[in-house]
Amino acid sequence: MQSHARDIRDALLFSAPFLLVYLAFLVAPIFYGIFLSLHEWNILSGKSFVGVKNFADALRDQMFRSSFLHTCQFVLLSTPSIVVAGFCMALIVVSKSRLNKAAEALFFSPYVFSITVVGTLWGWLFQKNYGLINQVLNSFGSPGVGWLTDPVIAMGSIVVATLWWTAGFNMVLFVAGIRQIPDDIYEAAHLDGATNLQVLTRITLPLLRDTTVLVVILQIVASFKVFGQVYVMTGGGPYGTTRVLVQYVYEAAFTYFKMGYASAMSLYLFLIILAVSVLQYVAYRNRRR
Amino acid sequence: MKRTLIVVMVVFLVSGMASFAGGSKEGAKPQEVGFWTLFTGGDGEFFDAMVKAFNSSQQDIVMNNQSVKWQDYYTKLTAALAAKTAPDIVIVHQSQLINYVPNNVFVPLDPYLQSVKADLADFEPKPLAACTFGGKIYAIPLDVHPLIMYYNKDLFAKAGISSVPQSWDELVKAAQSIQDSTGAIGLAVDNTTATYKAYTLTRAFMSFLMQQGVTLLNDGATKANFNNDAGVKAIQALIDTSNADKITPKGLDYDSSVSSFKLGKAGMHFNGVWATGAFEQQSGLNFGAVQFPAAFGAHAAWADSHTFAAPVQKSTNTQRLTAAASFMMWMTAHGEMWAKAGHIPTRKSVVAKPEFKSLPYRKDYAEAVKYVFAPPSTPKWGEIYDNLSDMLEAAVAKNMDAHEALSQMEQKVNDILSK
Numbered sequence: 001m002q003s004h005a006r007d008i009r010d011a012l013l014f015s016a017p018f019l020l021v022y023l024a025f026l027v028a029p030i031f032y033g034i035f036l037s038l039h040e041w042n043i044l045s046g047k048s049f050v051g052v053k054n055f056a057d058a059l060r061d062q063m064f065r066s067s068f069l070h071t072c073q074f075v076l077l078s079t080p081s082i083v084v085a086g087f088c089m090a091l092i093v094v095s096k097s098r099l100n101k102a103a104e105a106l107f108f109s110p111y112v113f114s115i116t117v118v119g120t121l122w123g124w125l126f127q128k129n130y131g132l133i134n135q136v137l138n139s140f141g142s143p144g145v146g147w148l149t150d151p152v153i154a155m156g157s158i159v160v161a162t163l164w165w166t167a168g169f170n171m172v173l174f175v176a177g178i179r180q181i182p183d184d185i186y187e188a189a190h191l192d193g194a195t196n197l198q199v200l201t202r203i204t205l206p207l208l209r210d211t212t213v214l215v216v217i218l219q220i221v222a223s224f225k226v227f228g229q230v231y232v233m234t235g236g237g238p239y240g241t242t243r244v245l246v247q248y249v250y251e252a253a254f255t256y257f258k259m260g261y262a263s264a265m266s267l268y269l270f271l272i273i274l275a276v277s278v279l280q281y282v283a284y285r286n287r288r289r
Numbered sequence: 290m291k292r293t294l295i296v297v298m299v300v301f302l303v304s305g306m307a308s309f310a311g312g313s314k315e316g317a318k319p320q321e322v323g324f325w326t327l328f329t330g331g332d333g334e335f336f337d338a339m340v341k342a343f344n345s346s347q348q349d350i351v352m353n354n355q356s357v358k359w360q361d362y363y364t365k366l367t368a369a370l371a372a373k374t375a376p377d378i379v380i381v382h383q384s385q386l387i388n389y390v391p392n393n394v395f396v397p398l399d400p401y402l403q404s405v406k407a408d409l410a411d412f413e414p415k416p417l418a419a420c421t422f423g424g425k426i427y428a429i430p431l432d433v434h435p436l437i438m439y440y441n442k443d444l445f446a447k448a449g450i451s452s453v454p455q456s457w458d459e460l461v462k463a464a465q466s467i468q469d470s471t472g473a474i475g476l477a478v479d480n481t482t483a484t485y486k487a488y489t490l491t492r493a494f495m496s497f498l499m500q501q502g503v504t505l506l507n508d509g510a511t512k513a514n515f516n517n518d519a520g521v522k523a524i525q526a527l528i529d530t531s532n533a534d535k536i537t538p539k540g541l542d543y544d545s546s547v548s549s550f551k552l553g554k555a556g557m558h559f560n561g562v563w564a565t566g567a568f569e570q571q572s573g574l575n576f577g578a579v580q581f582p583a584a585f586g587a588h589a590a591w592a593d594s595h596t597f598a599a600p601v602q603k604s605t606n607t608q609r610l611t612a613a614a615s616f617m618m619w620m621t622a623h624g625e626m627w628a629k630a631g632h633i634p635t636r637k638s639v640v641a642k643p644e645f646k647s648l649p650y651r652k653d654y655a656e657a658v659k660y661v662f663a664p665p666s667t668p669k670w671g672e673i674y675d676n677l678s679d680m681l682e683a684a685v686a687k688n689m690d691a692h693e694a695l696s697q698m699e700q701k702v703n704d705i706l707s708k
Contacts, residue, residue: 240679
């Protein structure tokens, strides 16, 4: 009994530095945010209690609904494409090709750039009048495309930039997952005369299910939080058609001085992400049984 | 060994004391005053040069300037004001003052201006009045930067246009003739969000309204005031630029609009005076800059203004505030140095100086300072400005019916104002 108590004490002591930072900077602000969402506060003056008014106002706010819709569009476009892209990259990296080490570095290196660098870079590549992509198109006689100015394709362009930036992360997870599959299984399959496609669909994919669920959940959560690259590339335009929820929260808090309202909207986002993640995890666990 | 150590230590200590015992030969240390600005790039260089000149012109005050990236500036400023950790002086746009002054985070400057015998009558009345709330002066305007019109002299000559257009019809005709004879863009006005929202559209809209004697919001800023004949004329003109008249391409963002004028590919260009510096440095660009045309009658143009304000600190320090007031008056009195960045000075004595008059272009639009108007004074202005920019952008891009666009804008603005 004594050594058990000592183990607990040691565990607490060793994790104390991290726990303190975690509680102070991650957990406490969440509760403060909940507290703020019940008030009206313009940062510079006092707070006034308004109960659930902010939550009710958000549901009636056309811009809250449209921003949420745009975020959902981004999630639906980015999740399958970036997950699949990461998987394809992983297949290249684990293959027997001599370039696989170079490929790994090439695929992952965009991930080290900061969000503003990626947004500015792609913002200029996609620029309608002076961007590189349209200049290349112009040299073939095409008038160029409004990559970021056409409301139909602007979100797609943002997804392309995001894919370039973050698919490498998914690749790393898939590579780790594939390498955990014992070689004997592949050897046995080849001895039995399985084609590459059969190996992929009957062995690799099923054995990667844990990794895939992880990658998809992480991708969905990250996509729901999208803001930086949209803000830098289109500023939410054209005429607000790519404004995502986090951008609206940021503007409400810091440009319109409505901290309480912004906190209420972020709470909605938190609950939605929580619900989606829980649903996914539960569905996965049920299929396993 | 021990004795040597003691001797060395004693020598050390005595020599140390001797250097400190010198007394104040240099006299009192100058008053240090801290500062935040949001000027970067060309603006930043001109401003730093002015601060250096101020510091070397006298011994009593030393200004320590810190430049903050302008995108982060107001977030950082608001946080610092809330915590009362902001520096002694900050730059604030006049349009932002309404968000801060009613929360009592800036010090009323009247007593300190009086103690340095500030010549307030030397200021142009409108910019200074825009910094006055409840009869007290809360900020000193350094400059006024209105919307103006740039035009390419070479393209005008090629198209056979001999005088700068004044009315809207003249402007449209001139733009079309430039396009027909030279292939350049007739009128470069940004109408798409990219790095910036299409603010130029909103600024032009407000200016057109004011030229017809109509303010964007009613007195007291409780309701929209633009869903009327004046509003229809104003918005129709903007919608037509990219549709019926085809003098402005669609999907033109701010950077492209500036670049096309810079590269000599646009006949006329609406922008703020801050663009003058960049155009000046473009070799081969033969351009002129004039007040925003009185296209709908009277002269009137949107303008904002960089002002100096003094944040409230945890404890009031009269010395620092008096030093701040001194600095503010010196900087505005030397506005011809700031005018190199393109901005218009706010003091009559500066506009009269030969150094200012010798600057190209600035004197051509300095008159504009008499016709500027401030944005509506309401804390909801940020949200209204953003929303109007989006909706004007949509109206132009989708070639909307003027009345429908105005109703939607009116509904949105009233909705924001009523919350």
